[in-house]
Amino acid sequence: MTPALDIAHSVSGQPWHWRGGVIDGLSGSFQPDDLVTGLLLSRGCARDEIDAYRTPTIRSFMPDPSIFRDMDQAAERIVAAIRAQEKVTIFGDYDVDGATSAALLIRLLRGLGLDAGYYIPDRLMEGYGPSGEALVKLAEQGSSLIVTVDCGAQAFEALQQAKDAGVDVIVVDHHKCAAELPVAHSLVNPNRLDEEDGAAHGHLAAVGVAFLLGAAIVRRLRDTGYFDSRAEPKLIELLDIVALGTVADVAALHGLNRAFVAQGLKVMAAQRNIGINALLEASRLDRAPIASDLGFRLGPRINAGGRVGKSDLGVRLLTTEDPEEAKAIAAELEHFNEERRAIEAAVTEQALELGKGQDNRSVALVSGKGWHPGVIGIVASRLKEKLHRPAIVIALDADGIGKGSGRSVAGADLGSAVLAAKDTGLLMAGGGHPMAAGLTVAEDKIDALAEFLDARMADDVTRARGERALQLDAVVAPGGVTPALVEALEEGGPYGMGWPAPRIATGPVRVIKADIVGTDHVRAIVAGEDGRSLKTIAFRAADTPVGQAMLSAGTTRKLWVAGRAKIDDWGPRPAAELHLEDAAWAD
Known part of the structure; x- marks a missing residue:
């Protein structure tokens, strides 16, 4: 049975608490179904929603898009533009949420027979959001409708200039709104202060709001017979883009976002998007991606274009149908990401000193x-x-x-x-x-x-x-941290903001070997009382209490360690390891 684990003060100065019911894995006798149920309940899932949260589907969580203010009039305006073959420009932010939002609408409009253009501002030269100069220039170049995505909720002067220039602007955003709204043809944002039913979906990323707008557009066209003579595009096939933007923007993974990511990962595994496939290859991911890969592998690479390279690379990658172009863009983003890492390290060192x-x-x-x-x-x-x-x-x-x-x-x-x-x-x-x-x-x-x-x-x-404390989901013997356990834990996902990945504790352990690798990462091999060992790593932790504890423990002092169980992809065969977040002395 599990020994008493009562950590009131870890090496990093925080208590360890159980997130929900304790799951005993020391004997290795856990049942995946029981484990998943416990994980769901401990994250706030009601018992009558277990089935919906275990296998989240769009049908289970999708609201009627019409509940959002301005949604119907925005959809009606875009439908009119499709029918009249107007010149439409999607104006997106330069981050992943902006790139995915823009790519989603561009790909959808293509499927509906309208080849929309796009405009992504330069982070350094133009800054965040639409400028009046850019909107007026797009109007002068013939755009009669501009749709801003992941920006615009606070663009008062720019949208007034666009209105004065005679161009319609639809704002699709999720950022906080002021009591007064900027002038726009439509402003779709679940975080409008006057939003009512739609406010329950304030956790959506902009790409999620764009998906709902896409559903409203398709429904309006369907109701008016647009698809009597042409194929209806499958919105579901765009969920890989929605999942990427949702995770990369650190949106809370409950409710509809949970369904977006769970289903989007399935679409991504089917390799329908040429650009995403190229990015997966550039990031050297040779297995089906999980939610954390979107935030830590794909997202940073798309962001790198806007951060230190070319702001439109993300949209270009996600909308291209040319495999060679996709491969070239992905390689360029990989280069910019390496450059970003070097710049980031230098600024981080200075900022930490000031902080x-x-x-x-x-x-x-x-x-x-x-x-x-x-x-x-x-x-x-x-x-x-x-x-x-x-x-x-x-x-x-x-x-x-x-x-x-x-x-x-x-x-x-x-x-x-x-x-x-x-x-x-x-x-x-x-x-x-x-x-x-x-x-x-x-x-x-x-x-x-x-x-x-x-x-x-x-x-x-x-x-x-x-209220800061390390929340634990299970206590497991070192030998029990196996690929099978990791796979079972993943069944409670997708994990991310608002739906934290499971954290397990193991111990007491002795540190058999510890050293510093890479950029101040502390790598260690620990062993339990039965002699079975486990590989651990604490990222960027060499000068932290956790890293110092692992480096100084030696083979005589014993520790409890806690963190996330992961699959180590780098060895000759899949193995489990623990990504350390905290430690506590056991003696």
């Missing part, structure tokens, strides 16, 4: 001249992970204008705080959602911004940090 002196702040805010704006979002994530609080990283240009990106912790709404800072005049621009935000700020207002955010978010951050 060390901010223990008294509820929000870590650092800035630097010469920092590459394309990597500040990733650096903010690194800062958040190290400091366990929201973090904002600002890159200042030669004119003293800062582009900032922030990441938050669960329970602390950074997007609302940034909008409030904008309303008080501290920001030139800003917006986001609870877990992430972007902003533009003058250098002379950075200190005031830091004070404002510190005061506004103090209570929420204090509460979130006070």
Whole structure:
């Protein structure tokens, strides 16, 4: 039976709690069905929803698109453009959610007989969201309808200029909205403050909202006999794109998003999208992808185009039908991703040094001249992970204008705080959602911004940090961490934001061997009391309490270790390993 495991204070200073009922795997007698049920229940799934969550389908979770404000009029306007063969441009953000949203609508419109164009702004030269100059230029080039995706909810001046130029603009977004909305033909966003039934779907990424718009378009065309003489496109075949954007944008994987990702992974495994296939090959993934691959392998490569390369590469890759072009674009993105990693490492080192002196702040805010704006979002994530609080990283240009990106912790709404800072005049621009935000700020207002955010978010951050604990799903003997266990745990997925991957504890163990590999990763072999061993790795942990504990334990002191069980793809045969997140002394 499981020995008592009561960790009140780990090496990283946090308690270990059970997420739900304890699953005893020490004897190796777990039953996959029982394990999956426990995982689902512990993540908030009601007992009467077990079947729907175990095998999430679009049919089970899909709402009627018409519940969203402006959805029907947006669909009607696009249908009119299809029938009249108008010139339509999809205006997308330069990140993965923007690229996938744009690609989804472009591929759908192609299937409906309209060859839409696209416009992706340059991150460095144009910044986030639609500018009036870009929208007016598209109108002058003949576009009578522009659809912005993953941007536009705060583009007041730009959309007014577009209206004055006589072009219709439909906004498809998911970012926080102000009480007043910009002028647009339609604004479809579950996070509108006046949204009612659709507000239950505020966790959707923009690509999910775009999919619902696609469903509304197809339904309208079907109702009016458009498919009497032509084949109806299969929206379901675009779910690989929806899954990629949803996971990469760190959207909560419950409800409809869960179905999007579960079904999208099946579509991806069928290899229907030439561009995604090329990206999988470039990332050297030779098995069917799982949800984490979308966030850690595919997403960063598509993002690299917008961060340090060409902003339209993602859309081009996801919409091409030419295998050779797809292979060339994927190779280019791989190159840009390597470049991004080098830039990111340099900025992260400087940002972490600046962040060390901010223990008294509820929000870590650092800035630097010469920092590459394309990597500040990733650096903010690194800062958040190290400091366990929201973090904002600002890159200042030669004119003293800062582009900032922030990441938050669960329970602390950074997007609302940034909008409030904008309303008080501290920001030139800003917006986001609870877990992430972007902003533009003058250098002379950075200190005031830091004070404002510190005061506004103090209570929420204090509460979130006070509730910080490592949540465990199972305790397993080292020898019980096997590929079979990993496969059983995956049955409770897909995992991601809002639906955390299972975390297991094992021990007591002795550290047989430990060393530092790669970029400060701590690799170790541990063994249980029965002598059976397990390979572990703690990423970017050489200077952390966890890494130091593994390196200093030797073969005499015993530890409990906790983390995520994964399949090691690099050996001659599949084996299981533990990706460490924490450790606690057992003696």
